[in-house]
Amino acid sequence: MIWKLSLTGMKTRLRDYMILFSGLAIAAAIFYMFESLATNKEFLEHSNTVSVVGIVFHLGTVLLGIITFVYILYANSFLMTLRQKTYAMLMMLGARTSKIAQMIFIETFVAGIAATVVGMVVGVGLTALVNRLLVNQMGIVVSHYTPFNTAALLVTLIFFIAVFLIASMINASSIVKKSILQLLNEQKTPTRFKRNPFLLFIETIIGLLSLAIGYYFLAEIVKFQIMGLAIALVTIILGSYLIFHSVVIFVISLLKKSNAVVFKKLNNFTLSQLSFRVRDFTQILSMVSILFALALGALTVGLGFRNQIMTFTNTAATYDIVLNNAQKIDQQKIDTLDPTLNVTYDQKYDDTTIYYIKEQFDQHPFEQKDQSVFLSGEVNDKTLKYDAAKMEQDEQAQKALQDLELPEQKEKQIKLISQADFDTLGLDESQLQVINVTDFTTILPQIKTLIEENEKNNPSLGGAEGQNSFSQKYYVYNLYNTFFSGFEFMGFFLGIAFLTMLASCLMFKILSSANSDAIRYEMLRKIGTRQSLLKRAIFKEIGILFLLPGILGSIHVLFGLQMFKNFLSQPYHNIWIPFTIFIVLYALYYFATIWIYTSIVLPKEKRN
Structure with a gap:
């Protein structure tokens, strides 16, 4: 009987459960995807550098798990609010609180597990897609990979079962502790709206100061580290709540005093709707603004990391291609790359010394990125150039040149001599060739072919795992591409x-009051209010509720990006792209909310 009542109750609130269901399914799908990619042995064992992706996705799983836990608790509390009148009626009919607790447990747990299972199924397909995108972007080959990961499925299932067990117990205990009268009348009791103007002013000042403190600690996160992050989270959450609690009330009060605003169309009705239960809206708007900032911030930073790949690659590697024993390479292959720089340094060597020609360095100075700028985390556009005289005097320049040599040459002393003296040396001769091209990324396949041929000619290089791997720009690019691609996804x-x-969450809050709002819209319709005005009032009211957290969340992001200034050389570069993507998706939810809300407060037969 308990199961039948629970499932019947879920059926009557199917629309609300579907909203929760969709959010949970997406969360479960992404959670599984992160865990699957983080534990994909074949993918991670392809090379040591790709294992970084495992750490990145494990981090993503932890972050998503924390936010999902908070979301489930909050969303389920909304559902319990919508269902509490039903529970009260059952209590009036003699149902024991233990049975009510069982119903709540079943409803919460069934909805959660169903969403988790659907999410994992979606996650399998999503994992296959993302794996293919990552493999293509990183330029690696992974065979025999299956997106069905048993370990990831178990972790996902165990996590969500644990979360829903906790949520079920919390929901059950909170409902059974309330009296029948509380359950029946709680939603009908409006929050007091009139507030002392002086207290509103104090709240506004404290809210602004809290946000300022939070933004400061975010900007100096490297200095304060974990403590700074904790302080920033507390102060930003507090500041968001106080700003909404004070500013929203103040603005509504101010607008309601203006006859020009109040007596225009249905503005007075809309303002009254917003002021109704303002405390509950304050809480949800504060939470949504924080989630908005986290969502938009994650999207912005993810795309920002994508922009870092070539920035860090160009900073770490001066030349696009380095060829040892270049005399073995067919130079026509080089010509097809249309190089912007193509310099060859002749070498002769004995057991202790490598000889170079002075005139070649004077004609084409050796170039090296300023590593002091790289180590400071700034964008490196500065290139140091060394002619023969500077090369002879600067040990760091000689060390940079040795980094491009073969492993067996690194310990030998570098000596620059004239062309005439070089010609008289009866030693083995080779060539070191350095090349730059117009667009490195567009000709990666050709560059890869040349590097493989270079390694075939020089087995001591050892490929990507060799000692010289970081001197070859192709491998530097793959390293950063692997690392930042993980953060991007x-x-x-x-x-x-x-x-x-x-x-x-915002849809829950708005739709939870839709049934009581329907009575007021019905009254307006009966007194002759035009249908177009009613729809416009709905657009305004819901639009404001979506816009307010969006504005504050965007401000959070703009200040919060300062936290990544030591990791992203240009955190605000092309920021309009993630903002546009997010606004479009956010707008879709806004219109979906309007559509559902309108179908409740203005039934179809009354809208015709």
């Missing part, structure tokens, strides 16, 4: 997950 999907959570 993690940021994108975390942004999508957070978006679905914040949007569904």
Whole structure:
């Protein structure tokens, strides 16, 4: 009987459960995807550098798990609020609180597990897609990979079962502790709206100061580290709550005093709707603004890391291609690359010394990126040039030149001599060739072919695992591409997950009052209010509720990006792209909310 009542109750609130269901399914799908990619042995064992992706996706799993836990608790509390009148009626009919607790447990647990299972199924397909994108982007080959990961499935299932067990117990205990009258009348009791103007002013000042403190600690996160992050989170959450609690009330009060605003169309009705239960809206708007910032921030930072690949590659490697024993390479292959720089340094060597020609360095100075700029975390556009005289005097320049030599040559002394003296040396001769091209990324296949031929000619290089791997720009690019691609995908999907959570929470809050709002819209319709005005009022009211957390969340992101200034050389570069993507997705949820809300407060037969 308990199961039948629980399932019947879920059926009556199917629309609300579907909103929760969609958010949970997406969260479960992304959670499984992160865990699957993080534990994919074949993918991670392809090379040591790719194992970094495992760490990145494990981090994404932890972050998503924390936010999902908070979301589930919050979203389920909304569902319990919507169902509490039913529970009260059952209590009036003699149902024991233990049975009510069982119903709540079943409803919460069944909805959660169903969403988790669907999410894992979606996650398998999503994992296959993302794996293919990552493999293609990183330029690696992974065979025999299956997106069905048993370990990831178990971790996902165990995590969500644990979370829903906790949520079920919390929901059950909170409902059974309330009296029948509380359950029946709680939603009908409006929050007091009139507030002392002086207290509103104090709240506004404290809220602004809290946000300022939070933004400061975010900007100086490297200095304060974990402590700074904790302080920033507390102060930003507090500041967001106080700003909404004070500014929203103040603005509504101010607008309601203006006859020009109040007596225009249905503005007074809309303002009254917003002021109703303002404390509950304050809480949800504060939470949504934080989730908005997390979602948009994750998307922005993820795309920002994508922009770092070539920035860091160009900073770490001066030349696009380095060829040892270049005399063995067919130079026509080099010509097809249309190089912007093509310099060859002749070498002769004995057991202790490598000889170079002075005139070649004077004609084409050796170039090296300023590593002091690289180590400081700034964009490196500065290139140091060394002619023969500087090369002879600067040990760091000689060390940079040795980094491009073969492993067996590194310990030998570098000596620059004239062309005439060089010609008289009866020693083995080779060539070191350095090349730059117009667009490195567009000709990666040709560059890879040349590097493989170079390694075939010089077995001591050892490929990507060799000692000289970091001197070859191709391998530097692969390293950063692997690292930042992981962050890019993690940021994108975390942004999508957070978006679905914040949007569904806001939809819950708005739709939870739709049935009581329908009475007021019915009264307006009966007194002759035009249908177009009613729809416009709905657009305004819901639009404001979506816009307010969006504005504050965007401000959080703009200041919060300062936290990544030591990791991203240009954190605000092309920021309009993630903002545009997010606004479009956010707008879709806005219109979906309007559509559902309108179908409740203005039934179809009354809208015709």
